Amino acid sequence: METLVVITCGFYFLSTAGYLFYLIFQKDFLQRAGFGLLLAGFAVHTVVLGTGWYQSGHIPVRNLYETLLMAGWATAGIFLAFSHRFNLKIFGIYAAPLITLIMLVATQVPRVPVQAKPIFDNFWLVIHILTIFLGEAALALACGAGVFYLLQERAIKTKHHGFFYKRLPSLELLDGVGYTCLIAGFTLMTFGLITGIIYAKSVWGRFWSWDPKEVWAGITWLLYAVLLHERLTVGWRGRRSAILAIIGFAIVLFTFFGVNFFLKGHHGIFTRF
Amino acid sequence: MQHIILIGLSHKTAPVELRECIALTMEETVDTLAGFRSHPDVNESIVFSTCNRVEILMAAQNSENAVQTAKTFLAQSKRIPVEQFEDALYIHHDEDAIRHIFRVTSSLDSMMVGEPQILGQIKDAYLVATRQKTSGPLLNRLLHRAFSVAKRIRTETGIGDHAVSISYAAIELGRKIFGSLKEKKVLLIGAGEMAELAVEHLMGQQVGEIIVTNRTFERGFALARRFSGRAIHFDECVAQLKSVDVIISSTGATGYVINRDQVKQSLRSRRNRPLFFIDIAVPRDIDPRINRLSNTYVYDIDDLQTIVEENIKDRGQEAAKGERIVEEATVKFQQWHETLKVVPTIVALRKKVETIIDGEIKHTLASLNGLSSDERQALERMKSALVKKVLHHPTIFLKKNGCREDRTLYLDVTRKLFDLDK
Numbered sequence: 198m199e200t201l202v203v204i205t206c207g208f209y210f211l212s213t214a215g216y217l218f219y220l221i222f223q224k225d226f227l228q229r230a231g232f233g234l235l236l237a238g239f240a241v242h243t244v245v246l247g248t249g250w251y252q253s254g255h256i257p258v259r260n261l262y263e264t265l266l267m268a269g270w271a272t273a274g275i276f277l278a279f280s281h282r283f284n285l286k287i288f289g290i291y292a293a294p295l296i297t298l299i300m301l302v303a304t305q306v307p308r309v310p311v312q313a314k315p316i317f318d319n320f321w322l323v324i325h326i327l328t329i330f331l332g333e334a335a336l337a338l339a340c341g342a343g344v345f346y347l348l349q350e351r352a353i354k355t356k357h358h359g360f361f362y363k364r365l366p367s368l369e370l371l372d373g374v375g376y377t378c379l380i381a382g383f384t385l386m387t388f389g390l391i392t393g394i395i396y397a398k399s400v401w402g403r404f405w406s407w408d409p410k411e412v413w414a415g416i417t418w419l420l421y422a423v424l425l426h427e428r429l430t431v432g433w434r435g436r437r438s439a440i441l442a443i444i445g446f447a448i449v450l451f452t453f454f455g456v457n458f459f460l461k462g463h464h465g466i467f468t469r470f
Numbered sequence: 471m472q473h474i475i476l477i478g479l480s481h482k483t484a485p486v487e488l489r490e491c492i493a494l495t496m497e498e499t500v501d502t503l504a505g506f507r508s509h510p511d512v513n514e515s516i517v518f519s520t521c522n523r524v525e526i527l528m529a530a531q532n533s534e535n536a537v538q539t540a541k542t543f544l545a546q547s548k549r550i551p552v553e554q555f556e557d558a559l560y561i562h563h564d565e566d567a568i569r570h571i572f573r574v575t576s577s578l579d580s581m582m583v584g585e586p587q588i589l590g591q592i593k594d595a596y597l598v599a600t601r602q603k604t605s606g607p608l609l610n611r612l613l614h615r616a617f618s619v620a621k622r623i624r625t626e627t628g629i630g631d632h633a634v635s636i637s638y639a640a641i642e643l644g645r646k647i648f649g650s651l652k653e654k655k656v657l658l659i660g661a662g663e664m665a666e667l668a669v670e671h672l673m674g675q676q677v678g679e680i681i682v683t684n685r686t687f688e689r690g691f692a693l694a695r696r697f698s699g700r701a702i703h704f705d706e707c708v709a710q711l712k713s714v715d716v717i718i719s720s721t722g723a724t725g726y727v728i729n730r731d732q733v734k735q736s737l738r739s740r741r742n743r744p745l746f747f748i749d750i751a752v753p754r755d756i757d758p759r760i761n762r763l764s765n766t767y768v769y770d771i772d773d774l775q776t777i778v779e780e781n782i783k784d785r786g787q788e789a790a791k792g793e794r795i796v797e798e799a800t801v802k803f804q805q806w807h808e809t810l811k812v813v814p815t816i817v818a819l820r821k822k823v824e825t826i827i828d829g830e831i832k833h834t835l836a837s838l839n840g841l842s843s844d845e846r847q848a849l850e851r852m853k854s855a856l857v858k859k860v861l862h863h864p865t866i867f868l869k870k871n872g873c874r875e876d877r878t879l880y881l882d883v884t885r886k887l888f889d890l891d892k
């Protein structure tokens with residue numbers, strides 16, 4: 198098991214290196230290598246999670262270590278799915294290091310042993326967790342697209358065409374990718390929140406209990422809802438949309454980690470030491 | 471061995487007045503090639519004639535005769551004395567000729583390094599020569615090599631990557647903003663050579679509607695007809711800000727034709743779709759502060775000029791990489807060319823046959839025990855006799871008889887039949 202995690206990290210690390218060289222040298226085979234390595238890493242990663250799930254009988258997100266493993270897996274999966282959809286080769290230079298970083302942090306956190314509780318065995322919980330993780334991974338990519346957009350827009354506005362100008366695609370494409378990631382992320386997150394609420398009702402008997410995690414999740418959802426609404430009605434796009442995608446993801450991160458470290462709530466044990 | 475000879479003049483050696491006199495039309499090219507075909511001193515020939523160069527590439531046994539023939543033909547077909555253009559001519563032999571043709575095809579020798587047209591022009595010239603049956607095994611191979619060198623340089627270096635003209639630089643920027651310019655609406659304000667050129671390039675990108683406006687409506691109307699677009703009155707152009715995507719401006723106005731507030735007001739109804747201003751006018755037509763509005767981009771003539779200059783500098787650096795590829799290919803081709811001499815081919819052929827027989831003898835001896843040394847020597851003798859007899863006629867044929875007309879072809883075939891190049 199441990200070896201497989203190391204192999205996964207190794208693949209992701211090499212993939213990062215591949216994309217980094219692609220960024221510098223702009224040779225297509227480097228990008229293909231980076232993509233292939235990421236795919237290989239994802240395959241091993243899936244085996245790791247699958248065995249964990251099979252052996253314990255629960256979806257493996259019971260401590261911070263497992264949670265991070267799941268987050269890395271979701272990010273890799275969403276990235277691979279989106280790469281298939283968009284011809285945005287350069288995107289790997291954002292995704293691969295991000296996934297590698299998540300995995301490295303995961304291997305460094307202590308593995309708190311957890312007792313199996315009956316409330317973990319629930320259909321709604323599994324759906325809740327999967328959709329939330331995939332949704333947040335998509336929002337992470339939206340943030341990346343936003344960063345690329347800002348870089349490229351800055352190059353065009355300041356008329357200073359440097360390193361990134363040549364390597365990044367058009368503003369239109371970056372905006373489009375960011376938008377698609379937002380839509381996908383928002384939809385999955387909405388679904389995740391609904392299933393979470395149903396789950397809460399089934400185990401605690403209440404839909405909503407003003408738990409800090411719930412409150413922050415609500416704030417995050419509202420922010421993205423506003424962003425998408427404005428886009429659809431008055432055409433918020435480009436720079437403003439990119440900035441909000443970045444801010445939104447910062448709030449996602451706070452909801453994901455910050456709330457558990459600084460505030461208390463019933464998600465505590467999953468994402469705390 | 472046949473020599474490769476290249477004779478010609480280009481923008482580097484001849485002024486435009488002279489190049490105009492020498493440039494060959496299609497008919498003249500065909501006539502010249504026909505002349506070469508029936509001339510005993512020239513075995514193969516290709517004629518290149520573009521606005522920047524006229525060159526004749528030949529394969530011949532005797533270089534000096536071939537050069538003389540080429541000069542005479544040029545003088546005859548253009549009806550000017552040889553002395554008039556002789557000073558501008560350069561003549562390259564073998565390795566230098568190979569290098570030169572590689573450099574020309576790869577656009578390293580062009581007036582604007584990296585321009586893409588030259589490869590097509592050379593391909594066309596080659597096609598004409600093959601139709602006239604003046605290109606043979608040697609030049610065929612050289613030209614195919616040249617095409618692949620050109621392709622390699624184009625993919626492996628950034629020699630043709632970025633625009634080196636104002637209007638192309640504007641198109642490239644447009645693509646960085648819109649992705650594709652397909653179906654984008656273009657507004658042309660005013661007229662002028664550079665602006666019209668930019669519109670023509672945009673049409674090459676399959677833009678959507680083209681709207682033209684001019685202070686004098688008739689002029690605008692004429693332009694609109696040319697671009698199969700629509701003409702509007704000059705004071706209507708601000709209203710168009712709501713729907714167009716690209717605006718090219720080049721009027722002679724002293725103040726700004728479009729100011730910041732006009733654009734700002736249109737942004738909301740545009741739903742923030744990007745708007746790209748190309749301001750070619752001096753003094754400027756577009757308020758530069760518009761660039762600070764969101765999703766609007768303004769480039770004036772100086773900005774575009776700066777981009778072009780940087781790109782030209784980049785091309786210079788990339789060209790150096792191209793030269794290395796050319797050098798490598800030249801050496802390789804020259805090596806192959808050398809093998810077309812008769813003696814190395816015959817030696818290689820002998821060696822090949824000997825190796826095969828040696829291998830078989832060794833194989834057979836392994837299973838025959840107790841052969842005396844006399845018997846072994848007899849086998850050796852048999853081997854030499856075999857080699858001699860098998861290769862007797864081919865050797866004579868390659869050396870003297872049979873292939874008087876085109877030894878290169880037979881040498882090449884021989885090398886291929888017996889796989890002598892590996």
